[in-house]
Amino acid sequence: MADNEILYETNSNSLKNTDRNMRIYRAILIFMLDLAILFSVLFLFGIWISIISFLILAVLILPTPLLIVPGRYRILKKGLDSDGKRIIPLKPSYRTKLNHQRRFVSIIHARRGECIRLYSEEPQQVQIAVQKVTRRR
Numbered sequence: 001m002a003d004n005e006i007l008y009e010t011n012s013n014s015l016k017n018t019d020r021n022m023r024i025y026r027a028i029l030i031f032m033l034d035l036a037i038l039f040s041v042l043f044l045f046g047i048w049i050s051i052i053s054f055l056i057l058a059v060l061i062l063p064t065p066l067l068i069v070p071g072r073y074r075i076l077k078k079g080l081d082s083d084g085k086r087i088i089p090l091k092p093s094y095r096t097k098l099n100h101q102r103r104f105v106s107i108i109h110a111r112r113g114e115c116i117r118l119y120s121e122e123p124q125q126v127q128i129a130v131q132k133v134t135r136r137r
Contacts (some may be wrong), residue, residue, distance in 0.1 A: 005077050007129040008120075013071035015103055015119035022102070023069065023117075030065040034058065063113035073118060075129040080116065088116070090133045098127050105130060 037057065042050040070082035079089040090107065097106040097114075105126045107116040120126045 006074050007077065007132060008075040008126055009073070010120050010122075010126075011072045012119035012121070015121070016069055016071045019102055019104070019119065023067065027065040030063055034062055034065070037062070061111060064115060067114060068116045070118070075126070075133060077133060079133060080118075090130060092134050094130075094134050096127050096130050096134075098123050 038050060038054045041053050068088070074081045076087065079087040081087050093110045095108045097108055099106065100123065103121065103123050104117050104119045105123050106114045107118070107130060109115045118126050
């Protein structure tokens with residue numbers, strides 16, 4: 001099998017647009033959590049320690065408020081192709097989580113939480129394709 005073999009391909013712009021408000025609420029809540037942590041450390045330790053500790057937390061531990069959410073994508077043996085120009089590699093440490101109700105598959109980073117959200121009419125098939133790519137390496 002070639003590395004550019006397509007395991008799954010879809011155009012899910014309608015599902016992506018339907019769920020837009022929930023993604024915005026998620027980003028706002030995570031941003032508010034980040035600010036709460038920043039201000040609590042600020043009041044406890046001062047400005048320089050709070051800035052340094054917040055940057056370390058934001059890069060290494062805290063969940064990212066923004067997600068990669070392609071409307072049209074292909075899952076290849078190499079990784080995820082969303083625009084035809086570059087491929088996002090799917091690492092073996094990534095896990096998947098299926099949401100049947102909102103019809104998406106989350107690709108979850110071990111420390112940072114959800115990093116990619118793939119909408120599809122067939123989320124089970126997407127999950128199987130992503131797991132094939134991550135287990136291959």
